[in-house]
Amino acid sequence: MKNKYVFVTVLLLVLLLTGAGLTQLYVKEETKQQDSEFTVVTSFYPMYIAAMNVIGDTPGVDLQxxxxxxxxxxxxxxxxxADMKLLSGADVFIVNGGGIESFLSDVAADYKNLSIVNACEGLNLLSEEDEGEEHAHGDAHEDAAEEHIHGDTEDTHEDGHNHGDVNAHAWMSIALYKQQVENILEGLCRIDPKHQDAYESNAKEYLAKLEDLEREQQSLKEELSGKHIVIFHEAYAYVAEDYDMEISYTMDLDEERQVSAGEVADVMGAIEKNDISVVLAEELYGKDMGDTVERETDAKVCYLDTLTRGEYEKDSYLDAMRQNMELLKEAFTE
Ligand SMILES: [Zn+2]
Ligand SMILES: [Zn+2]
Ligand SMILES: [Zn+2]
Structure with missing residues (x-):
């Protein structure tokens, strides 16, 4: 009986200490934010990784x-x-741009003093026409226009999921990602000139690594150039661009959605007609369709990383891109 009390007391003590520890940790985080002279906020994963490499461990700069x-x-x-709180304490907001951040116009209106760096600024982005003759986003979309002409209306999925007129998944091209890194560097130096030297030397180092990556890509490009593919995610239009491959059909599976029998028939038809041997897909939302393709055609499905999710690690872009290269090589040569 007595043992039980001792146990409970110890347990309480442990809880108390953990609580105190956590509070201290929290307080530390808070002061860290207050102490830093300059706060940079990025919109999502690939921008965070790019900014992380430009900022490095520059003292007094906080990246969130x-x-x-x-x-x-x-x-x-x-x-x-929580996002709004973060933005109200930020000095600069780095976005991909090109319509990926659908909330951006609200941010610009609500946070008038916040400097926004658009990583896609001046980039040659792909549009829907670059995604192959045919493409499908979902039922309502297909019914809307037989010939799939969007004019200047926005490209909206049946559930209101919006992509805008351009394909802004530019980070999937190493060449364009390098330009994004340069835009981020330029923006940071303009808004925070005090740390210009640090930003420049970090960016130089990172860009050199990206150039190595591009050289590795070059030899694979010789093998892949001119091949016809089908893609299940708009992001892979930039992979096609980098390797000079032709897209025969785009089926946009970047979210959980119903795929109609008509769409399935269209994809299968496009694969047969164009003698497609490789389909590029994202595992997260493209696996079911990928399984169907592999069951019913001779095409292989190559699941590539869209680099929109991952660990907060400096080299994660380089690592994921190398992994993608390996997968492409396997898919096309085996
Ligand atoms: Zn469309
Ligand atoms: Zn996307
Ligand atoms: Zn979509």
């Missing part, structure tokens, strides 16, 4: 990400109260 590392693309993202 708006969304969670596993949030993915922000096409339908709604700002949370």
């Amino acid at each position: 990400n708006l969304s969670e590392p596993q949030t993915g693309c922000l096409h339908d993202y709604q700002l949370t109260p």
Whole structure:
């Protein structure tokens, strides 16, 4: 009986100490934010990784990400109260741009003193026409226009999921990602000139690594160039761009959605007609369709990382891109 009391007392003590520890940790975090002279907030994962490499361990600069590392693309993202608090304490907000951050116009209106760095600024973004002759986003979309002409209306999925007129998944091209890093560098130096030297030397180092990556990509490009593919995610249009591959069909599976029998028939038809041997898909939302393709055709499905989710690690872009290269090589050569 007595043992039991001792146990409970010890347990309470442990809880108390843990609580105190956590409070201290929390207080530390708070002061850290207050102490830093300059707060940079990025919108989502690939921008965070790019900014992380430019900022490095520059003293007095605090880098935060708006969304969670596993949030993915922000096409339908709604700002949370915590996000708003973060933005109100930020000096600069780094976004991908090109319509990926659907809430951006609200942020610009509500936080007038916040400097926004648009990583896609001046980039040659792909549009829907670059996604192959045919493409499908979902039923309502397909019914809307037989020939799939959008004009200047926005490209909206049946549930209101919005992509805008351009395909802004530019980080999937190493060449364009390098330009994004340069835009981020330029923006940070303009807004925070005090740390210009640090930003410049960090960016130089990172860009050199990206150039190595590009050289590795070059030899694979010789093998892949001119191949016809089908893609199950708009982000892979930039992979096609980097490797000079032709997209025969785009089926946009970047969210949980119903795929109609008509769409399935269209994809299968496109694969047969164009003698497609490789389909690029994202495992998260493209696996079911990928299984169907592998069951019913001779095409292989290559599941690539869209680099929209991952760990907050400096080299994660480089690592994921190398992994993608390996997967592409396997898919096309085996
Ligand atoms: Zn996306
Ligand atoms: Zn469309
Ligand atoms: Zn979509």
